[in-house]
Amino acid sequence: MSADRTIFTTTEMLARLVAFDTTSRLPDLPLIVWVEAYLGAHGLTATRSRGPQDGKVNLHAIIGPQTDGGIGFAGHVDTVPVDGQAWTRDPFTLHADHGRLYARGAADMKGFVASMLAAVPDFIALRAPHPIHLMLTFDEEITCDGARVLAEDLQARDVRPALCVVGEPTMMTPVIAHKGRLAVRVSVVGQPGHSSAPGDGVNALHAMGEALAWISAEARRLAHAGRRVEGFDPPHTTIQAGVAQGGTILNIIPEQASFEMEWRTVPGDDAHAELDRFRRFLGETIEPWMQSRFPQTGFSVEVLTELPPLSLADDAPLAHRVRQVTGANTSGRVSYGTEAGIYQSAGIASIVCGPGDIAQAHRPDEWIAESQLVACDRFLRAMAARPFAA
Structure with missing residues (x-):
């Protein structure tokens, strides 16, 4: 051309x-x-x-x-x-x-x-x-x-x-x-086993579900008690999970799961501070039980995209x-x-x-x-x- x-x-x-x-x-x-x-x-x-x-x-x-x-x-x-x-x-x-x-x-x-x-x-x-x-x-x-x-x-x-x-x-x-954006991929490693013996494994989908429930509760908290910056719609920081996957067939305890989530932060909120809160929840609430059963299980977080406000x-x-x-x-x-x-x-x-x-x-x-x-x-x-x- x-x-x-x-x-x-x-x-x-x-x-x-x-x-x-x-x-x-x-x-x-x-x-x-x-x-x-x-x-x-x-x-x-x-x-x-x-x-x-x-x-x-x-x-x-x-x-x-x-x-x-x-x-x-x-x-x-x-x-x-x-x-x-x-x-x-x-x-x-x-x-x-x-x-x-x-x-x-x-x-x-x-x-x-x-x-x-x-x-x-x-x-x-x-x-x-x-x-x-x-x-x-x-x-x-x-x-x-x-x-x-x-x-x-x-x-x-x-x-x-x-x-x-x-x-x-x-x-x-x-x-x-404009709002900032921090998008991450969260990977979960469990322990496989037959679904008839749940005590022999760690269900990665169940662990992911607990994390997703925290995200849902956090979205409500931010909507009701988060920092307000008028002029934005909505006027507060938001959080959501948008993609999730895991498991193979129903009678196998899922060994792997993953999901992607994001924060969209109003000026004045720190996306990395929000991510640290999430990491603490995983490390203090979900991972201790998982790793008491099988030490190699747990969560990892990968930053996909970051935009400052x-x-x-x-x-x-x-x-x-x-x-x-x-x-x-x-x-x-x-x-x-x-x-x-x-x-x-x-x-x-x-x-x-x-x-x-x-x-x-x-x-x-x-x-x-x-x-x-x-x-x-x-x-x-x-x-x-x-x-x-x-």
């Missing part, structure tokens, strides 16, 4: 981006190579940073002074799969219909990335005295490790933006806070400027997570604001309104033209 053209409308750019299947299980390198060529045609040099997997690559480019400071526009280029979804059109070919643009990633979040890249000629023409950072990442949909790698790379090269807009779909309304003050200059540019009267708070919390943790004042509706994300026939891209085009140019103190 050639990048010999240097001028694209946002819709044209989006058509090229969605043509790359960047489902998170696949490398994003082909798309990154194309973007590098496009930026190179404008005289820009981009820097890659890599994850541990082959073909998983971030891209960072600076327009203007090659220093820290200025403003960053950040988006991930990976998408969720289309497998098993009832698409009525090719998910990797942009299709326009009555003001909507359909394709996998159109809303989440290649629409924002397309707007950002299509704006490159105008960003260059600004000749701004401050850096304008373009930040593309991998694996947001599964681990967010791309943003962590990029944040470390920016710090190592001393080229961190002072401010960052993460363009997840918010219908172009500013989001100044985002919390930008409502009166922060970045929040004020985004409201001013978008015309929004208020700033929102959401319960899902984004890479913005990672960038904030790295010392970059961050906000979430991008085109499209999160309700369209991850669904078959995903779409974004053309009017949202038009609004995003205006927004990016206005933000780039006048950064300000964080």
Whole structure:
């Protein structure tokens, strides 16, 4: 796919981006190579940073002074799969219909990335005295490790933006806070035996059931007595188990079981402190009996995904400027997570604001309104033209 053209409308750019299947299980390198060529045609040099997997690559480019400071526009280029979804059109070919643009990633979040890249000629023409950072990442949909790698790379090269807009779909309304997320896999090792002699084994499913009952009770406790942060729905930290499995056939005491669970924490709550409470329950309540029977039995916990919460003050200059540019009267708070919390943790004042509706994300026939891209085009140019103190 050639990048010999240097001028694209946002819709044209989006058509090229969605043509790359960047489902998170696949490398994003082909798309990154194309973007590098496009930026190179404008005289820009981009820097890659890599994850541990082959073909998983971030891209960072600076327009203007090659220093820290200025403003960053950040988006991930990976998408969720289309497998098993009832698409009525090719998910990797942009299709326009009555003001909507359909394709996998159109809303989440290649629409924002397309707007950002299509704006490159105008960003260059600004000749701004401050850096304008373009930040593309991998694996947001599964681990967010791309943003962590990029944040470390920016710090190592001393080229961190002072401010960052993460363009997840918010219908172009500013989001100044979101919950953190900690997802873990819990594995249970029991002792097998025949179900007619339960005393000769340790039932891993029963042990898992006790742990799941604790999670259910903890969910009620958090709902009734947890920290309240108004503006979130719900306004408290939540906990749930979403996947569970174990056992083979009914007449064998299950030797193995596992489940996955998550916390979504409001700002001010510590997900690792919550995890420690859970570990203590396992170690003090369930494991002693299991291991008194068979010492090799018990629980293990593996962290799958961790996202810190985002919390930008409502009166922060970045929040004020985004409201001013978008015309929004208020700033929102959401319960899902984004890479913005990672960038904030790295010392970059961050906000979430991008085109499209999160309700369209991850669904078959995903779409974004053309009017949202038009609004995003205006927004990016206005933000780039006048950064300000964080």
